[in-house]
Amino acid sequence: MKKICFAALFFSFILPYIVAAAEQRIVAVQGFGIKPYEESLKGFQSVCNVEMKTIVISEQEGTEIIKSIRRIKPDMILAVGVDALSKVKKIKDIPIVYLMIPNPQSVISKEENITGVNMNIPPEKQLGLLQEVLYQVKRVGLLYDPSKTGFFVEKALYSSEKLEIKLVLKEVHNPKDVPSMLDSMKDEIDIFWMLPDTTVITPETVEYLFLFSLENKIPVLTFSDKYLDLGAMISVGIDAFDIGRQAGEIAKEILSGTNIKNLPRVDARKAVLTLNLKVAKKLGIRVNNNIADTVRIVE
Numbered sequence: 107m108k109k110i111c112f113a114a115l116f117f118s119f120i121l122p123y124i125v126a127a128a129e130q131r132i133v134a135v136q137g138f139g140i141k142p143y144e145e146s147l148k149g150f151q152s153v154c155n156v157e158m159k160t161i162v163i164s165e166q167e168g169t170e171i172i173k174s175i176r177r178i179k180p181d182m183i184l185a186v187g188v189d190a191l192s193k194v195k196k197i198k199d200i201p202i203v204y205l206m207i208p209n210p211q212s213v214i215s216k217e218e219n220i221t222g223v224n225m226n227i228p229p230e231k232q233l234g235l236l237q238e239v240l241y242q243v244k245r246v247g248l249l250y251d252p253s254k255t256g257f258f259v260e261k262a263l264y265s266s267e268k269l270e271i272k273l274v275l276k277e278v279h280n281p282k283d284v285p286s287m288l289d290s291m292k293d294e295i296d297i298f299w300m301l302p303d304t305t306v307i308t309p310e311t312v313e314y315l316f317l318f319s320l321e322n323k324i325p326v327l328t329f330s331d332k333y334l335d336l337g338a339m340i341s342v343g344i345d346a347f348d349i350g351r352q353a354g355e356i357a358k359e360i361l362s363g364t365n366i367k368n369l370p371r372v373d374a375r376k377a378v379l380t381l382n383l384k385v386a387k388k389l390g391i392r393v394n395n396n397i398a399d400t401v402r403i404v405e
Contacts, residue, residue: 383403
């Protein structure tokens, strides 16, 4: 009898918390229904498995996203991609966790209800991996728009000093200036570091960049595998599933009662390095053979 009473007493205390947890819901807003976004959501749900409603902006033509979110009354909003964060950042009274965004600083500033995971791999990790692949690299060229990627370049400068790498930097404010700026670097750099900077990277500048690379035998380090087919030699990309896991860990803390103000915005923690050997051969670049098993190889 005592055991029955104890069990009843235990469940009378614990049941409200179980029910409360079960009732927690998240609205995931994503710009498009693309594979990397879907992978990140799978990663998120592998860690934070609560009720989730997904809204794909590209499939909601004419729908007022904010009103749709308000009707659902979620405990949290998950913003997947730049378009999603741009839409939901107007909401100030619901915690927002973002992911799959390369430069969130260009979308948000000091909003106190927003945190998340940047798509950026920390510059120290990128430069460290670069040194493992190309141990002869000492001078790295970089074009950037301070309003887009200035924060990242500041971190990169600090990291490069520790690794004894010289960064050759030039500011860009107009894509039309990119070709001439690249040409001015050709005798000063061993490799060009391509950042996800929308002022620097356009269809026209990308075409010129890879022509510049081939003509001057200067390899390109990029942020996405898609540029390997166009002429980049190395990419240091993200693992979308793991970024989702990171966001899920943050969400769990918020849903458990941690104040979002105490959870800083963080970089992606897992890097995926891919090497295009075909491009390396075209450029006459010697690659450190000792790291061949630790990177993805494409030919």
